[in-house]
Amino acid sequence: GENVEQHPSTLSVQEGDSAVIKCTYSDSASNYFPWYKQELGKRPQLIIDIRSNVGEKKDQRIAVTLNKTAKHFSLHITETQPEDSAVYFCAASKGDTGRRALTFGSGTRLQVQP
Amino acid sequence: GAGVSQTPSNKVTEKGKYVELRCDPISGHTALYWYRQSLGQGPEFLIYFQGTGAADDSGLPNDRFFAVRPEGSVSTLKIQRTERGDSAVYLCASSLNGQETQYFGPGTRLLVL
Numbered sequence: 703g704e705n706v707e708q709h710p711s712t713l714s715v716q717e718g719d720s721a722v723i724k725c726t727y728s729d730s731a732s733n734y735f736p737w738y739k740q741e742l743g744k745r746p747q748l749i750i751d752i753r754s755n756v757g758e759k760k761d762q763r764i765a766v767t768l769n770k771t772a773k774h775f776s777l778h779i780t781e782t783q784p785e786d787s788a789v790y791f792c793a794a795s796k797g798d799t800g801r802r803a804l805t806f807g808s809g810t811r812l813q814v815q816p
Numbered sequence: 817g818a819g820v821s822q823t824p825s826n827k828v829t830e831k832g833k834y835v836e837l838r839c840d841p842i843s844g845h846t847a848l849y850w851y852r853q854s855l856g857q858g859p860e861f862l863i864y865f866q867g868t869g870a871a872d873d874s875g876l877p878n879d880r881f882f883a884v885r886p887e888g889s890v891s892t893l894k895i896q897r898t899e900r901g902d903s904a905v906y907l908c909a910s911s912l913n914g915q916e917t918q919y920f921g922p923g924t925r926l927l928v929l
Contacts, residue, residue, distance in 0.1 A: 708858075734916045745820075745907070745920040746859065753916075791858045797916040803849065803872060804918060806858030 704729040706794050708807025715782050716815050723810045725792035726774040734797035735768060735775050736804070741788045749790075750777070753797070782814045818842070820921035822908050828927045829898055837893040837924045841910030848891050849909040849918060850883055859907050865891060866913075898928045 705728040715721050727735075736751035752759045752766045752775065759766050763782075768775040779786055789811050793804040821840040829835050841848050846867055851859035861875040865885045876882075880898075885891040895902055905925050909918040 706858075736917070738920075745922045748917060748919070751917065793858075795916065802847065802916070803861035803864055803875065804851075804859070805861070809856070809858050 704805040706805050706807045708792050712811045714813045721779045723777045725807050727794045732794040734795045736793050737777050738791045739788045784814050784816050787814045822921040822924050826925045830929050833898050835895050837906050839891045839908030845910035846913040847911040850893050851907040853905045900928050903928045
C-alpha cells in the first residue's frame with residue numbers, strides 16, 4: 703500500500719520567515735495530494751491540495767509543489783505569522799482512479815516565533 | 817452550512833466494554849470516511865462508505881470494529897470488547913460524490929481505562 707514520509711517533524715521559524723515541509727510517497731498511482739492544518743484539539747482543516755496533472759499551486763501565502771518523477775511534494779508558507787503555528791499533515795490518495803482513502807504523513811509541528 | 821459533526825466529543829469506557837461513535841456528514845455528501853488518530857501521529861484510515869455500502873473496509877484493525885451507514889447519511893462506528901490500545905481520537909470525514917476533498921469532523925476522543 704501507499705506510504706507517506708514527512709519531514710521535518712518539528713520546525714521553528716521567526717515571524718516573517720518562510721517555512722517548507724516536505725513529503726515523499728511510494729505509490730506512483732497516487733494522484734491527489736492535500737495538506738491539512740490541525741491546531742491543538744481541533745479538526746484537520748484542508749489548506750491546499752494539488753492533483754498530479756499540475757506541478758505547482760499557490761493560494762496567497764501558501765504554495766504546494768509536486769514532482770511526480772521523484773514522488774515528492776512540498777508545502778511552502780511565506781511571510782509566516784504566529785497564527786500559522788499548528789501541526790501540518792500531508793496526505794496522498796488515488797482519488798477517482800482507485801483507493802480514495804487518504805494516507806497521511808506523520809505531521810510537522812510548526813512554531814512561528816513572534 | 818453546517819460542517820461534519822461527531823458525538824460524543826469525549827468517551828471514557830472500561831476495558832471490555834462496547835462503544836458507539838456517531839458521525840453526521842455534511843448534507844448531500846455521499847462519501848463518508850472514518851479515521852483514527854493516535855497522539856502525535858497522522859490520521860489512519862479505517863473505512864470508507866459510498867452511500868449505504870462500505871466501499872473499502874481494509875483499514876479496520878480487526879473484527880472488533882464495525883461501522884454502518886444504513887440510510888446513507890449518519891454513520892456509526894462500533895467497537896466491541898474495547899482494549900486500552902483503542903484509545904485515540906476517531907475522526908470522521910465526508911466528501912461530495914466525485915470530489916476528492918474530504919472535510920473532517922472534530923473527532924471523538926476515546927479513552928479506554
